[in-house]
Amino acid sequence: MSRSLEGRAIVITGAARGIGRECAVRFAREGADLALFDIGEDLVGVGYPLGAREQLAHTAELCEADGAAVVTAAVDVRDPTGVPAAVGAALERFGAIDGLVNNAGIAAPAGVAVHEMSEADWALMLDVDLSGAWRMIKAVAPGMVERRSGSIVNVSSTAGLVGYRHFSGYVAAKHGLIGLTKAAALDYAPHRVRVNALCPGSVRDDPLVEGRMLVEIARSLKLPDEEYEQVFLRDQPMNALVEPGDVASAALWLTGDGSCRVTGTVLTVDAGFTSR
């Protein structure tokens, strides 16, 4: 009975698949109850399918099988009424929210130089990848402040630390997310609510969690489908891609009490990529 999230209620966005699903399952094994959000539909402008309701339900089943109580919501983090409604339901179910993993994000539209981005594409990227996290914090933080307890993890990226060619929207949004993390950390530090950023590098598309971020990035960069992992691998000092479980481990530590004096920090999980 020494599970690190025993009895905590955690909200995870982008939970239908990928890193979000991996975090959900890991957290469930650590005793957490979960409110799992995902958009549940595709977005015009994002050239690949987003997390589906069935995938979200499957994540929920995986978590329930590990003994977690789960509520799910199909919510678009761009929706200024949908976000507080979904958070309100989670509060009703669980009484309090102890943690938030802001994981929802899109990797496209991308693949062009800065001046070639359309007004709509630029706005979409920032609205999902940066403003979406802000909306979630806006909905969740008041309860945490009131209870003087809570941990927020913003899943940024190595693109929040360095530039990537032809990914200006994504890089700008992920850099912005680190800025938001630091500012929010200072806002909430007196109230013992912690805010940290997590920067995964190139994460392998693990079929177990139906990950497809890397392949979509590869497509934006017009890399051949069969060899894209090899291409990314060449840039990794550890000669290995990051696994979703590596990111979930870091998110677990940042969410739990083991990191109780850690706030405003940026934790990079990139197999050494940004150390060059």
Next chain:
Amino acid sequence: MATTTAPTDPACQDVPPAASLARVAAFRRPLPAEGRACHALIARLPGPPPAPLAAGRLDGVLRSWLGPTWARLWETRVPAPYDAPASRERMRREALRPVHDERSPLRAVLLRYSDGSADLVLVALRSRVPRAVLDEIVDVASGGAPPVAPSVPPVEPGTPWWSRLDRKLGDPGRAGTVDVRPLDLPRLHPGLERVLVGALALAQSRYSGEGTARLGLIDTDGHRYEPAVVEMNPIDEEEGTTRFLARVGAALDAARGGASGSASSSGEPFPELGVVFSSGPADRVHLPFLAPPFPLTVQVAQRHDGPPEACCWVGEGAVSATFRACVERLAHRFAKAPGAPALATIPLMDAGETARVLRLGGSAGPPSRTGGTRIDRRFEEMARRRPDVVAVVDDGGTLTYRRLDERADAVAAGLRALGLPPAGRVGVCLERDASLIIAMLGVLKAGHAYVPMDPHHPRERLGYVTDDAGLPVVIAGSGSLPAIPGVRAFSLGDLEDLGENGGAGAGGGSAGPDDRSADDPAYVIYTSGSTGRPKGVVVPHRNVGALLDATAEDFALGTGDVWTLFHSSAFDFSVWEIWGCLLTGGRLVVVPYWTARDADAFRSLLAEQRITILNQTPSAFSHLVRADRRARDDLSVRLLVFGGEPLDARLLAPWFARYSPARCRVVNMFGITETTVHVTAHPVTPADAVAGSRSVGRALPGWTISVRDLRGRVLPPGAAGEIHVGGAGVADGYLGRPGLTAERFVPDGVTGERLYRSGDRGRLLPDGRLEHLGRLDDQVKIRGHRVELGEIRSALAADPRVVAAVVTVRRAPADDPAGTRVDGYVVLAETCDPRHVLADVRRVLPDYMVPATLTAIPEIPLTANGKPDLARLPPPAARPVPAPTGRMDGPDGGAEGPNGGIGPGGPAAEILGIWSRCLGVAVTGDDNFFELGGNSLLVLQAITAMREKGLPEISVRDFYANSTAHRLISLVEARRRGEEAEAIP
């Protein structure tokens, strides 16, 4: 085997409760306080969930009753059968999760288990959704027809009374964590209430030692959630069980009738424990609160269709587990034996548990009284082994073990030559130097017990001791002892001469047939007496040997150690310093009287002499640690022992910052003169320094501790009572006071061993450590000295000008032990200055006992019981405290005011300001520091403050010699002129 239990309804037996309280209970976790505003109802749905739930009908019911926003039924799948631990944990988690007012005041969760059964868990704010509504929801969910409207109108919340909860029974470090366990109560219906409340009341009365009980009572069936208070005052343990239970019943009725008032409205403290009664069918469990409304809460569910159930919500830890076990035992005892004997005969613990608690305190049966060695024998053995090693160092030089032994032999021979009756007592009234040690050892070698007398004590007191101890001979310095008829005073030199030139029988200490026994008294030390007369504690040789046996190995006391003799020989800490050192082969450095009063000089001595073992009272140490911070070189101290008074471990933070506990061990020891210096030892760590621990540790090997109530019954760990000490250190008794000896030294009813009732309040912790909680009577510790306020009162009242007197203690802040002082109040028969009375008292009492202030009052205010009402005494002030001025807190603050003709500015104003701040009164140039309540520690404060102001250095000795303000000012001004003269060659 059938037991004769209380009458139970046969129909109630053996009905397995479908969703018992025990299944909800049995957990340990921190609970959010907002759960006190919520309640929960858990209903088991044995088969597949009935249609209303499946069809969403419940949503409709909730909506029609409670409004559209509450319409939600949450379903959660649990991947385990109903009985699996994971399923029970899930149910508890849901049941204990509070709801919040600003969102839905009700949460309905359906837990579906893998075996097809389900639990419906309803959690709601009590103020918005009453129990009846929760029951109706369950009825509907089970297939009943929905009522048109909620049967009970919601009640509005008042001020949350539980905001006054603040205390926990258990480990304060784990406050907030609640342990909930099923409580095994007798199957008794009706009558369970009285038996349970009676058991709680008696347990509380014994735990607190106050002979009263005060419980909260919440009867949820009456929809009254605010606690009523059940008062049992007093609880007479001579009363029979039946009568007692009848009184409990009456108290319950009175509480229910509102006669005692509610817990929240009265100004009285909130009850520390309480009972919550609820009732209902066995297929549902109602939790009236999701966090305990009382620090210790017993919840009882009375079943319409099954046996009652109970659980206990307490703070986590062994203490609360023991309390719970005691309540269970008492309840069964009450149920079994109504009408039986007096409460006093009902033990809190059974024999096995009592034995276990005694073992926890170190007891392993009566100590062996065989063997044991005399102090002088042990010393002689050491002197034989290490003849040429230095034993004692003082101002005058050094003494080897051989030389010390020889000179003590001469003294012993001299004493023999006087022809004193054997095994008598000889006074030793010498300044602290090597001669003191020679004299003590000589007395022991001559087969007598020494009676140490501090020559700095008033002559009247020395005369009293001489007389009370019946001393035929006192070894004294010239002029230190008043002439008393029939008492011969000898200087040490005279006795040595007598021994060396001596008469018949004079010779070496080990010569001749030896009838000296380890059971002979070694010393008699006088301690403050509550009746006004100091009393002599007789301690045999054997005890000192046992003290060394108990500590020498653990502390690794040995020939490489250098000790100080810091304390007065009349204070038994010195017994430990002298014999702890000399019987283990160490070197004893005698600290001169004036050095002991000057922290910087003492600190220099510690460094120069490379002292390794240092014994201090916390008061003295607080000054030493400051002096240590001013010094650059590190000390060689490897063992620092605290004794004499309670230690506030926070005092040690600067010490630990400099001296690692790996290099210098710090040990806090609790002890009493009557139990041979020490009883317990607690290794103090930097963690203690942070936490401010009150633990004094475990009993020394051979010593035993137990905490008992006023009837001498052993109390369980966690309960506060009187500390009883047994084992190898218990003294023979009080000299010439058989009555007092019989009162304080008592046989243990359990083990038969002899115990000393300390008069100290304490609490045994579950791991065998002792917590010291102060005194039961009005004994106080002032700078390590034991002081009975009664003795000071008697001394004041003995003055012919005083009609009546009362004394109070002014406790100091934790970081300032110097400030603990006694204030005296007198009603005077004639008009006179109280300071004259104080001056006369100073001739009778040692300086640490002289009141800091003496205030004349027209009469002593009394309480309704006729006791002095200390709360109504005026503020203690020999004269008005200086009026606040704008510069009061400034660097030169407090210097204003009448100043006896001394001009403003310069050292004069600064010194007057410093005195004024130290003493808390206005000071003029004519005032004497000590007459205004100054003491040795305040002298150090004043000197430190003067140093910080940049005034010329003044030694402690100079300060004492110039204790009137204008004389000190003259001295300082002269020194400053001298400094200036030096600066201009």
